[in-house]
Amino acid sequence: MSRNATLLVLALLLGLAALLALRGCGDADADGADLPDAAAGATTAGAGDARADADAEALARAEHLERYATAMRAAVSTLHRYLAALPGEDRAAADAFWAGGQPPGDADEADLRALPAVPSSLRTRNRNPEALDRAPVPEAVRIPVELRLGLEGQPTRRYEGWYELRRVPGGDEWQITNASIDALPPPQ
DSSP: OOHHHHHHHHHHHHHHHHHHHHHHHHHHHHHTTTSOHHHHHHHHHHHHHHHHHHHHHHHHHHHHHHHHHHHHHHHHHHHHHHHHHTTSSOHHHHHTTBGGGSOOTTOEETTGGGOSSOOSEEEEEEOOOEESSOSSSOSEEEEEEEEEEEOTTSOOEEEEEEEEEEEOTTSSOEEEEEEEEEEEOOOO
16 A cells, blocks of 8 residues: 555544544533533532432322321221221220211111121221322221121121221321111022
8 A cells, every 4th residue: 555545544544533532522511521510510410409309209209108008097997996896885985986976877887786796706808998089198088898797696797888987187087977888698
């Protein structure tokens, strides 16, 4: 190869290398690596602020979910304590779970309030509470339930329906406000 051809190839290679180097610098500018110190600091601070905002939002969301879950557990727990007290001999203890100290006239609990004896067994199964309002942490819920109870010498009784509960203002306690429970026919 002649000296001119070698110089031409070398010049082309140097030009290509320079072009690639300039292109690489353009990419570095995009993430702030080759910016002056003040500009790079502003880019880093902006990313840090965005990350801090995202972290704060995630923390607030987690706290909201925790308050929601705590409220739902408290509502279900209140209902379970009521159902455990209902068949007992101390009716006032069961009635204390109701807003106003007793069920309203339109609440229907089938024959649960008139059982001839204290059950020998009681099994409660509930589904997830359904919010009855649009508050971030609901103030009122409906809890679907299925009940099985056994009385000495009788077939197992089964019930199905729901209870509505409302949160006591200014607290984490719940009170029952309404119910619709039906007795199911005995299993065949």
